[in-house]
Structures are given as structure tokens and as C-alpha cells.
Amino acid sequence: MSARTAEPMPAGAQSGMTARPPEAKPALQPMIVAKGLRKSFGARQVLHDVDLTVLPSEVVCIIGPSGSGKSTVLRCLAFLERYDDGTVHIEGDLLGYHEVGSRRMPASDRRVDQVRASLGMVFQHFHLWPHMTALANVTTALRVVKRMPRTEAEAQGRAMLAKVGLADRADAYPAALSGGQKQRVAIARALAMQPKAMLFDEPTSALDPELVGEVLAVMKHLAAEGMTMVVVTHEMGFAAHVADRVVFMDAGRIIEQGPPSELFSNPKSERLQQFLATWRERSL
Amino acid sequence: MDVALLVQYGPAILSGLLMTVQVCVLAGILAVSLALPVSLAVSSPLWLLRVAARTYIEIMRGTPVLIVLFLLYYGGPSIGVRLDALPAGVLGLGCYGAAFFAEIFRAGFQSIPKGQIEAARMVGMTNLQIMRQIKVPQMLALILPPGTNQFIILVKESALLSIITVAELTKTATQMANETFAVVEPYLVIALLYWLFIEIIAQTAAKIEERIRWQG
Numbered sequence: 143m144s145a146r147t148a149e150p151m152p153a154g155a156q157s158g159m160t161a162r163p164p165e166a167k168p169a170l171q172p173m174i175v176a177k178g179l180r181k182s183f184g185a186r187q188v189l190h191d192v193d194l195t196v197l198p199s200e201v202v203c204i205i206g207p208s209g210s211g212k213s214t215v216l217r218c219l220a221f222l223e224r225y226d227d228g229t230v231h232i233e234g235d236l237l238g239y240h241e242v243g244s245r246r247m248p249a250s251d252r253r254v255d256q257v258r259a260s261l262g263m264v265f266q267h268f269h270l271w272p273h274m275t276a277l278a279n280v281t282t283a284l285r286v287v288k289r290m291p292r293t294e295a296e297a298q299g300r301a302m303l304a305k306v307g308l309a310d311r312a313d314a315y316p317a318a319l320s321g322g323q324k325q326r327v328a329i330a331r332a333l334a335m336q337p338k339a340m341l342f343d344e345p346t347s348a349l350d351p352e353l354v355g356e357v358l359a360v361m362k363h364l365a366a367e368g369m370t371m372v373v374v375t376h377e378m379g380f381a382a383h384v385a386d387r388v389v390f391m392d393a394g395r396i397i398e399q400g401p402p403s404e405l406f407s408n409p410k411s412e413r414l415q416q417f418l419a420t421w422r423e424r425s426l
Numbered sequence: 427m428d429v430a431l432l433v434q435y436g437p438a439i440l441s442g443l444l445m446t447v448q449v450c451v452l453a454g455i456l457a458v459s460l461a462l463p464v465s466l467a468v469s470s471p472l473w474l475l476r477v478a479a480r481t482y483i484e485i486m487r488g489t490p491v492l493i494v495l496f497l498l499y500y501g502g503p504s505i506g507v508r509l510d511a512l513p514a515g516v517l518g519l520g521c522y523g524a525a526f527f528a529e530i531f532r533a534g535f536q537s538i539p540k541g542q543i544e545a546a547r548m549v550g551m552t553n554l555q556i557m558r559q560i561k562v563p564q565m566l567a568l569i570l571p572p573g574t575n576q577f578i579i580l581v582k583e584s585a586l587l588s589i590i591t592v593a594e595l596t597k598t599a600t601q602m603a604n605e606t607f608a609v610v611e612p613y614l615v616i617a618l619l620y621w622l623f624i625e626i627i628a629q630t631a632a633k634i635e636e637r638i639r640w641q642g
């Protein structure tokens with residue numbers, strides 16, 4: 143199966159002598175297409191046939207109860223977790239595997255890195271490298287992966303830190319930064335590689351309430367700039383205001399998805415109704 | 427305390443001290459450079475490497491260092507390995523220490539959170555780059571205190587080289603005691619010198635630790 147078929151073909155495109163050459167990309171190729179994702183940990187299946195398509199510049203928020211598989215989906219999209227079945231295509235390229243005839247083989251680390259290069263990821267617990275300054279956290283990959291000269295990398299690194307409002311903290315070590323500042327450095331670190339899409343796994347869940355706003359502000363700004371984003375979050379306000387689409391997961395399946403206005407005001411499934419009711423009760 | 431005796435044997439004691447320092451530095455370098463691959467092999471995905479490294483560590487851990495030295499120096503010739511006392515001593519001490527350093531390194535590698543490695547993956551670093559940029563620098567800081575301890579143990583173990591005739595500090599003192607029948611002076615002096623050497627090591631490590639600014 144060709145990667146391109148992930149994009150629905152216009153009717154008749156395949157008939158006649160003037161079939162589209164295989165390398166021509168459709169006008170709006172999806173950024174990320176996951177189809178039929180399955181994942182088990184041991185005997186426990188935690189993802190059941192998850193389908194998710196993310197278009198360029200779209201902001202998709204994934205919500206759902208704890209343990210529903212939100213992080214696992216995100217980690218499969220980044221191939222930090224090896225999915226057992228189904229496919230993930232990043233801009234049309236299969237991630238993590240390559241197909242030999244009808245069989246599929248694990249792709250080489252190099253190939254995985256290549257396909258994954260268009261993705262940036264931000265983690266709940268930041269995962270900054272504690273032995274490097276904020277600036278070095280942002281510039282190390284520029285230097286060693288992109289082989290950029292130090293001065294150029296540092297100029298770009300400082301620009302990225304400025305973008306997240308931390309120009310003055312470039313020389314601080316992570317231990318000296320607040321949680322909100324750490325997360326903003328982590329965002330700058332991912333942005334420095336110029337990804338086409340950013341994945342966020344509960345980026346504000348580990349923060350003190352008063353620090354949540356500064357991180358969400360950076361994310362809103364990114365969304366406004368047209369960054370493609372997939373955000374696992376418990377911040378319903380953010381989902382309501384920033385997301386183009388909200389995806390509700392429960393027990394390893396996508397139960398319902400749609401524009402936030404629709405999903406929040408008119409939830410169809412009982413489970414989402416329950417989930418929202420619980421959330422409203424708690425946030426009173 | 428017979429001061430004249432110490433003056434008379436001063437040069438011998440000094441050369442013994444230099445020999446001890448030399449043995450410890452060489453054995454230390456050997457131990458550390460052997461320990462790194464062994465520690466990596468212990469958590470290798472390859473079954474054979476894992477078993478080999480584990481076996482090596484278990485054997486060394488379960489054997490007194492003196493026996494390792496005897497086997498190398500006196501037992502070596504029977505399998506065609508004829509080593510002088512000094513190389514045999516350095517090799518024995520180094521290989522022995524390597525097993526213990528390897529365990530320290532392994533613990534160091536394991537204490538680096540998986541999330542940091544995933545973050546490095548996500549910005550495109552290869553395994554080698556992750557090793558070089560993320561793991562090793564942090565590991566060095568983490569293993570400095572236990573590594574210093576292990577090196578101090580190695581310094582003390584180096585006294586056993588006197589038994590296979592290496593002319594280090596302890597050997598010098600024993601010789602002095604045999605020739606002069608003085609017991610207190612030679613052993614007191616070398617005890618002081620060992621203490622001095624170890625104190626220098628400990629202070630240096632403390633200085634380095636102070637300079638690692640990132641630890642919160």
C-alpha cells in the first residue's frame with residue numbers, strides 16, 4: 143500500500159492515461175495520519191484501532207480520563223512507543239516500519255529519525271538535560287544533529303529563548319528555573335529544530351497553578367502562528383479556545399471528536415457527558 | 427622514634443611512594459577504561475555480551491585481589507603468560523578494580539531518566555550522540571563520589587603488590603623493617619604517606635564536585 147493513499151483520492155484520479163505521477167503531493171496533504179493503531183503492553187491492549195488525522199496548521203486537543211491511552215497515542219505518533227498494528231504516516235511517510243512486499247519490517251533508527259524530524263515533542267516533566275544551560279539545551283541538537291557552527295546555533299538558540307520569553311535566562315541551569323520556565327525552555331528546544339508539528343503531552347500538568355498561564359500563552363502564540371499541534375491536556379479552557387478539534391478518548395478508543403464548541407456544548411456519548419460533568423463539578 | 431633511620435631510608439621510601447603512585451594511576455586508568463565497555467555490555471541487548479560481562483564481574487567480585495595477583499604472577503607462566511612483577515601487578519589491580527568500577531558506571535547510566543533520552547531522540551540525536559552529549563557527562567558527575575571511593579580502595583589494595591615483589595611503599599617498609607629490626611618507624615611513616623596520598627585524591631574530587639555547577 144502506497145503512503146499516498148492516506149490522502150483520499152479525488153474521484154477519477156486513477157482512471158485514464160493521465161494518472162497523477164506518484165511524487166505529486168495533493169494540495170493539503172495531512173501532516174499526520176494514524177490508521178488502525180493498536181498497542182498492547184504485555185497482555186493488556188491499551189489502544190484499539192485508533193484513527194487520527196491532523197491537517198497542517200490544525201490544533202488538535204486530546205482529552206479523556208486518566209489511563210485512557212492519550213499519552214500512548216501521542217507516543218506512538220512520535221514512535222517513542224512501537225505500535226503493534228496499524229500505520230502512522232508523517233507527511234506521507236510511514237513512521238517506524240518499512241514495507242517489503244506485504245510484510246512489514248522495523249525501519250532503521252536512521253530512517254525513523256528522518257521521518258520523525260518534522261515532529262517536536264514536549265513532555266509533562268520537561269526532561270531538560272540538567273547538565274546544560276538553558277541555551278545549551280536549545281542549541282546542542284542544532285550543533286550535533288544539524289552540524290551548525292556554534293555562533294550560528296547560539297544566535298538561533300537565543301532567538302528561540304526570546305520567543306518563549308526567556309532571553310534573560312539563557313545561562314541558567316535547569317535546576318535554577320521555575321517549572322514554567324523549564325517547560326518554556328523545553329518548547330524552545332523542540333522549536334529550534336524547526337518541526338512542522340508539535341506534540342504536547344500534558345505540558346502544564348506538572349506545574350503549580352500560577353505557572354500554567356505562561357506556558358499556555360506560549361502555546362497559544364504558536365497556534366496563532368499556524369503551528370500544527372497535537373495537545374494532550376486537562377486544560378479544558380485551552381481546548382475550548384485554541385483547539386480546532388477536540389478528540390475524546392476512553393479505554394483506548396476515540397469515542398467522539400469535533401470542534402470544541404460542538405463537543406463541549408453538545409456531547410453525544412454518555413461517557414463524554416459524564417467526563418465533562420465530573421470536570422465541571424471539580425472545577426467549581 | 428629514630429629520625430636518623432628515616433633520613434637514611436628517605437630516598438628508598440620516596441622511590442617506594444613514587445612506585446605506589448605510578449601503580450595506582452596506571453591501574454586506575456586501566457580499571458576505568460575496561461569498566462566502561464563492561465558496564466555497557468552488562469545492559470547490552472546481545473545475550474552473549476551480557477553473560478560474559480556478568481560472569482567477569484561475578485568472578486572478580488568473588489575473588490580476593492591477592493588471589494588474582496598470585497594467579498597472574500605465579501600462575502601465568504604455566505599458561506605461557508610471563509609477566510614482570512610491575513605489569514602483573516598493574517594488570518591484576520586494574521582488572522580487579524574494573525569489575526567494581528563497571529558496577530558504579532552501570533548504576534550511573536541507569537540513574538539517567540529515560541525521558542531525557544526520549545527528548546534527545548525527538549531532536550534527532552543518534553545513540554552515539556546521546557551517549558556523548560547526554561549520558562556520559564551526567565554519569566561522570568554521578569559516579570564521582572563512588573568512583574573516588576573505589577579509587578581509594580584501589581590505592582589501599584596496591585599494598586598487596588609488595589607480596590609479588592613490586593618495590594612500592596609497603597615493600598620498602600617491609601624491607602626496612604627486616605634490615606633494621608625497627609617496626610614502628612617504617613610502618614608509621616608509610617601509613618602517613620598513604621593517608622596523604624588518599625587525602626589528596628579526596629580533596630581533588632571534592633574540588634571537582636564543587637565545580638560541577640548544574641547539580642541542584
Ligand SMILES: Nc1ncnc2c1ncn2[C@@H]1O[C@H](COP(=O)(O)OP(=O)(O)OP(=O)(O)O)[C@@H](O)[C@H]1O
Binds near residue numbers: 183188211212215
Ligand atoms: N510502559 C508501559 N507499560 C505498561 N503499561 C503501560 C505503559 N504505559 C502505559 N501503560 C498503560 O496503558 C494505559 C494507557 O496509559 P496512558 O499513559 O496512555 O494513559 P493517559 O490517557 O495518558 O493517562 P494520564 O491522563 O494518566 O496520563 C494505562 O492503563 C497504563 O497503565
Ligand SMILES: [Mg+2]
Binds near residue numbers: 343344
Ligand atoms: Mg498521559
